[in-house]
Amino acid sequence: MFCLAIKHFFKLTISPTRFLVTDTFQTASIKNNILYGKPVAERILNRCQNECKEYIEKYNHRPKLVAILVGGNESSKLYVRNKQRIAEHVGVDFHVINHLMHVTPSNLIDTIQDLNNDDSVDGIILQLPLPLHLIDKTEQFIDAIRSDKDVDGHTTLNNYSYRQSSSPFVTIPVVDAVKEMLLEIGEPLQGKDVVVIGRSKYVGTPLALMLSQSNITAKSDLISGATVTICHRHTPSTNLTWYCKNADIIISAVGRPKLVTYRMVKEGAIVIDVGISKSWTDKAVVSNKRFVGDVDFDEVKRIARWVTPVPGGVGAVTVACLISNLLKLARQRKQ
């Protein structure tokens, strides 16, 4: 029943690996050069669904994920609703704790501690960003979450783990999502030129580190060993264009619409759009497509070999990776 529900949940989309049989065929599929996240997410969620079923049968308890939502930020509410819908499709018990905008730091810490101590809770999400009066203490709140319930991989201990030589247990979902997209493309990164735009602690920086590190396993050839350039707001725009125009792969994680334009992309490059921001153009409002990525999608898809759309690209896979983390952590705590 779950399987059917998930298939119904995702529209039928074509996985890009089907186009990777021969180079000739790749060239022929240049019109179909959109790398959809939904088939990738579907595969992960199907696996999660089976794992969830096994977990429930074995432990007579549904894996429980709790999201803490502070204030009334519309985007945050939307993200949490999205996570809830997907988690419940998989079979996860999902709860939301709503805190008013003016919650005190100590009250927020108390909520986190209660969830840490509640043995029935397997994963905790602190939905970011926090309201302005709490934003400076974000790291402190995150580090209050037990690392074995940290499905977002944001705590110091988990956030550090992607840099270890052994495979990390919990990877930041968005980093995992980019990894899954690259595995889907199936082209070794070793020796390739990659530009990561954005240097944030939870997205740009861990992505750059993952992609540049040395190869540990045969599979990791596809997601590491690249020459990585970290660009950001202080990179002059001419330099950004110069680096991008040379890159085999561009990954943008900034949140600025149309930052990556046609003229910045080398023919045949792979462009992965991790950015998300609200668009207020008339077209966006009329078509109700409010969320846009960093990439000028309609133009860039004319030149790139693969480009991910927003929505329907990395975002969909990110939520699937979050659920995957929950199941990993839930099983780990039972062992």
Added chain:
Amino acid sequence: MFCLAIKHFFKLTISPTRFLVTDTFQTASIKNNILYGKPVAERILNRCQNECKEYIEKYNHRPKLVAILVGGNESSKLYVRNKQRIAEHVGVDFHVINHLMHVTPSNLIDTIQDLNNDDSVDGIILQLPLPLHLIDKTEQFIDAIRSDKDVDGHTTLNNYSYRQSSSPFVTIPVVDAVKEMLLEIGEPLQGKDVVVIGRSKYVGTPLALMLSQSNITAKSDLISGATVTICHRHTPSTNLTWYCKNADIIISAVGRPKLVTYRMVKEGAIVIDVGISKSWTDKAVVSNKRFVGDVDFDEVKRIARWVTPVPGGVGAVTVACLISNLLKLARQRKQ
């Protein structure tokens, strides 16, 4: 007396900031474009000496640093002797524990635990590399060191700290040394193109992160905000040349002689050599200059604005930063 000893210890060298009064003067000083580490180290060690004196007066106890040396690696012995000589000049109580090559992992852990529990010990150095039969467990041994005695900043907790938004308490000495060299040059990095060659956990990667992060303080303008490219053994040599030739600053931390050649350096660039390896050429043996860096120094100094020598460059400052870490940690433990 200590002051005199340190002045005697270092040869008289000219600090590069003296040449930074005007651009005209900089151009005029193109023959003097060697960025010596010794004056920088001398300044740090003079401060350390005063701090050490104050510490001894206040606590009636000399800060104690213990190095664990496993096996008979000649380079390791030389490094430890060098650290000992400088530490003792400053007034630090320095001890070496020699373990035989075939020490068991549990014996090594026991040694570290004894030093952790010995209240008179303020800092522990585990001299790397370990012998082959222990090398795979290096991280495990390092993480056995109490983070408040970890003068090398190698433990997971300290190694992570350079990524925090607040200033880290203990920075990896070589990272700190490069920072000091850049502060000495005094040119803001923001928006500049930097190439870091090498992606090692304790050198290349933390350097790349430090230089690319957002600016926290006015002073950090000089050591962060750059567009950083991480190159490494999988970067094809033509690409390496391409990135380097564009770079305002090249930092090489590989350990391969003459990796950075004249034709890879842009006129007026800054070249910081963190690499160190043994040279077996006849010239090196005859002149007893066995240790060389990654940079083809004699050639590169003709084109670079500043280039650091090996020996006498970053290495000298690294040891000074190690001693500075010891004093920080010793004071912290007394508070």
